[in-house]
Every structure is written in structure tokens, then in C-alpha cells.
């Protein structure tokens with residue numbers, strides 16, 4: 001064994017190198033706490049940690065829709081979307097992204113990830129989580145960007161979505177911008 005000094009002096013400023021926490025914006029607005037169950041199958045999301053998506057829709061500052069869906073259920077939902085809808089949607093999102101380039105606002109919750117305008121009125125937000133850890137940068141979408149996205153979905157896909165919303169979220173107002181980012 002050598003007497004080499006350790007190369008990592010302990011710093012009182014950094015007692016914990018990694019402290020995962022769910023940002024408040026990704027909490028359930030209803031419970032004011034991190035989502036802990038998949039809305040569809042009821043599986044626990046935090047213990048044991050599971051990969052899931054959080055989707056929220058806002059009217060101004062008011063959250064009018066929120067859902068946490070585990071990846072298994074998310075894949076199930078996706079498989080109900082037609083191949084054509086999925087392709088149309090992803091090509092639309094690619095077009096939007098390539099037209100605008102990187103956001104000058106960074107990973108901002110206050111600006112649309114696609115057109116970079118400040119978010120006001122109707123808008124939506126999505127993030128991928130693993131238990132308490134945020135795996136992706138937040139994706140936000142303003143009404144102006146969301147409306148054409150929904151038009152790219154087939155009638156069948158939109159009806160499937162509406163059914164999912166109606167059966168899981170009976171209180172959600174009709175005809176708001178559904179998060180389409182799953």
C-alpha cells in the first residue's frame with residue numbers, strides 16, 4: 001500500500017454530490033407532491049423507481065390537466081396511435097426544431113421549446129423521469145405550436161386520446177390542447 005495523498009480533499013461545501021429531487025413544476029398540482037402512481041395502471045413510480053412521463057396542460061398559470069404515465073402504459077397508448085399519425089407528428093416536431101435552432105432561453109419552463117416565445121395562455125409541458133430523477137430537459141409547447149401538431153394526427157388517434165382522457169380525467173374541459181408528446 002502506498003502513502004499517496006488522496007486526490008479528493010473533502011469540501012464542507014459539497015457534502016452531497018448528487019441529491020435527486022423532483023422540480024416543483026413537475027409535482028402534481030393536485031397533491032403538491034411528486035407523482036407517485038401511474039394514472040393508468042396504478043403502479044408505484046417512486047418506490048421502486050420507475051421510468052415515467054409527466055404531462056401537464058396549463059391555461060395561463062393554472063394547471064388544467066396533469067398525468068404521470070409509466071413507460072409500459074405509455075407504450076400501450078402509443079401502440080394505439082396509427083403509424084401514420086406517429087410519423088406525421090415526429091416529422092412536424094423535426095420541422096419545428098430545425099427551423100428555429102437552439103433556444104436562447106436554455107431549458108426554460110417559461111418559453112416554448114419549439115418557437116421560443118414566452119408561454120402564456122394555453123400551453124403544455126412534458127418531462128421524462130426515473131423515480132425522483134429528471135431524465136430529460138423539460139419540453140414545453142405553446143398553443144401556436146400545439147395546434148398544427150394535433151392536426152397531423154389521424155381522426156382515429158385523436159379519438160383514442162380523447163377516450164383515454166375521458167376515462168381517466170372526467171373533469172377535464174373538452175377541446176383544450178391535449179399534450180401530444182407521448
Ligand SMILES: [Zn+2]
Nearest residue numbers: 038041070073
Ligand atoms: Zn402504468
Ligand SMILES: [Zn+2]
Nearest residue numbers: 112115142145
Ligand atoms: Zn411555440
